[in-house]
Amino acid sequence: MPLAEIQTALARLFTDADARESFGREPGAAGRALGLDDSDARALASLAPHALEDFAASLNAKRALDARKLLALTAQAFGPAFGPRLRAVLDGSPRGAAADALALIASLSNDGAVSAPWAVDVARYEAAFIEMGRRRWGFLVRRFAYPAPVIAVALGRGETFAAIAPRAALAFWARAPGGRLMHRYWPIGRVRIAPHSRNG
Amino acid sequence: MAAAVAAAVEAEAIEVKAQAAQGFLGVGLGYRPSFRADLFANRERVDFLEITADHFFDARREKLDELDLLAAHFPLIPHGLDLSLGSADGVDGAYLDKFAALVERLDPPWWSEHIAFTRAGGIAIGHLACLPYTNEAIDVLASNVERVRRAIATPLILENVTASFVMPGAEMDEAEFVTRALAATGCGWLCDVTNIYTNAFNQGRDLEAEIDGWPWERAVQAHFAGGRLARDGRLIDSHDRPTPPEALRLLANLARRGALCGAILERDEDLPPFGDLLDELDRARATLGLR
Numbered sequence: 001m002p003l004a005e006i007q008t009a010l011a012r013l014f015t016d017a018d019a020r021e022s023f024g025r026e027p028g029a030a031g032r033a034l035g036l037d038d039s040d041a042r043a044l045a046s047l048a049p050h051a052l053e054d055f056a057a058s059l060n061a062k063r064a065l066d067a068r069k070l071l072a073l074t075a076q077a078f079g080p081a082f083g084p085r086l087r088a089v090l091d092g093s094p095r096g097a098a099a100d101a102l103a104l105i106a107s108l109s110n111d112g113a114v115s116a117p118w119a120v121d122v123a124r125y126e127a128a129f130i131e132m133g134r135r136r137w138g139f140l141v142r143r144f145a146y147p148a149p150v151i152a153v154a155l156g157r158g159e160t161f162a163a164i165a166p167r168a169a170l171a172f173w174a175r176a177p178g179g180r181l182m183h184r185y186w187p188i189g190r191v192r193i194a195p196h197s198r199n200g
Numbered sequence: 201m202a203a204a205v206a207a208a209v210e211a212e213a214i215e216v217k218a219q220a221a222q223g224f225l226g227v228g229l230g231y232r233p234s235f236r237a238d239l240f241a242n243r244e245r246v247d248f249l250e251i252t253a254d255h256f257f258d259a260r261r262e263k264l265d266e267l268d269l270l271a272a273h274f275p276l277i278p279h280g281l282d283l284s285l286g287s288a289d290g291v292d293g294a295y296l297d298k299f300a301a302l303v304e305r306l307d308p309p310w311w312s313e314h315i316a317f318t319r320a321g322g323i324a325i326g327h328l329a330c331l332p333y334t335n336e337a338i339d340v341l342a343s344n345v346e347r348v349r350r351a352i353a354t355p356l357i358l359e360n361v362t363a364s365f366v367m368p369g370a371e372m373d374e375a376e377f378v379t380r381a382l383a384a385t386g387c388g389w390l391c392d393v394t395n396i397y398t399n400a401f402n403q404g405r406d407l408e409a410e411i412d413g414w415p416w417e418r419a420v421q422a423h424f425a426g427g428r429l430a431r432d433g434r435l436i437d438s439h440d441r442p443t444p445p446e447a448l449r450l451l452a453n454l455a456r457r458g459a460l461c462g463a464i465l466e467r468d469e470d471l472p473p474f475g476d477l478l479d480e481l482d483r484a485r486a487t488l489g490l491r
Contacts, residue, residue: 001332001335001368002336003288003334003336003340004289006332007289007317007329008320008321010320011319011321011325012323014329015326039464042446043368047365047366051364053367054365054434055365055366058436063325065327093324093325094324094325094326095324120403134259135260145248178261179261179262180265181261189256
């Protein structure tokens with residue numbers, strides 16, 4: 001069983017649900033498609049039935065955990081809906097926690113059916129920090145329909161809300177080459193948050 | 201080829217021991233930013249830190265300031281996750297360059313990576329995958345370590361990993377594989393006692409029966425941690441529980457048989473109050489006969 005071929009096949013099987021499904025159904029043909037000869041495919045197929053699925057599941061769980069760490073406020077804002085939404089964007093070969101997190105934010109931002117629009121603004125606000133964390137220099141300006149910076153601070157303190165009235169805010173991030181990240185925001189109008197329970 | 205590499209680099213293993221023997225680093229923590237404030241408030245109870253090297257590659261100013269702050273107060277050991285030393289494709293040159301720059305910045309007594317692969321055929325797996333226990337895998341590992349050595353002169357130590365399953369076609373058992381891999385590469389051992397226990401538990405092996413098969417004398421550093429039981433009864437190396445007594449017994453064994461230079465508690469999830477982690481460090485010190 002040549003190492004290069006088996007590693008490449010395993011990498012596909014660990015990260016591609018379709019490849020796993022095909023391999024489980026028909027190891028010979030799927031194995032050949034993965035670059036394995038028949039005996040190698042049979043050997044790999046002799047693993048415990050759920051071995052590949054278990055490892056793939058542990059990879060996805062780790063991926064989700066890493067992305068969630070970057071999106072602590074977004075996770076709080078979305079509550080129980082966060083996990084399923086995150087898992088929905090984790091597909092294919094891992095691309096790094098920041099990329100996974102930004103993919104989730106893009107998906108949330110483009111979803112007009114989200115029940116708590118202020119939570120989307122929190123997600124966009126948190127995403128801006130991730131994006132600037134990846135840049136050596138540059139700046140970002142974001143306009144929010146809800147007072148995302150204020151909500152973020154409140155979430156960071158563990159507060160929950162019943163409702164939040166739309167109030168625009170403007171936020172700015174900048175980094176000089178080799179410098180520290182600078183951030184400012186300007187609420188536009190008075191912020192009104194009804195505390196104590198979370199809801200749309 | 202493995203034998204030739206082993207002969208050529210045996211001097212480095214000796215160097216690891218000699219360098220480490222200049223000072224036992226003690227018992228420390230795998231650094232996580234979430235407990236930074238508690239760490240500095242209790243720094244006299246943490247002897248050294250292991251940092252995840254990957255978190256400081258391409259680092260922005262904030263991360264470099266954090267690194268400098270840590271380095272000013274603790275000995276730091278860089279620990280890599282994605283060098284993929286077991287890849288038949290070879291190691292990623294760009295990743296290696298970043299690692300070399302970090303090691304040069306920190307000038308640690310040693311640095312560490314895993315006996316594993318994380319990439320193959322252009323696919324990044326995103327996690328450590330176990331190598332098949334074969335001679336070819338050992339040759340590949342030795343060849344990759346040889347290349348790494350040309351970029352990083354600081355001694356490298358290698359960690360044994362958990363295996364979700366044992367690859368078919370194994371030519372030896374895990375203990376022999378690790379022993380021969382360390383001999384072929386000339387590296388010291390980062391002995392993860394919890395990984396040894398986890399694999400033995402999940403594969404139904406008798407640890408006591410195989411205890412003499414492990415290369416305790418090559419150990420430079422240890423990892424200890426706790427995991428949780430999955431619903432199907434498997435033990436998961438989740439680093440979210442206190443270290444189990446079975447792993448601590450291995451740590452004690454390591455202290456008796458090896459010339460250990462440091463031990464690191466790994467705790468990634470479900471962080472308890474920081475005092476609990478400090479108590480766990482104290483228990484490890486007692487296990488190692490340090491108090």
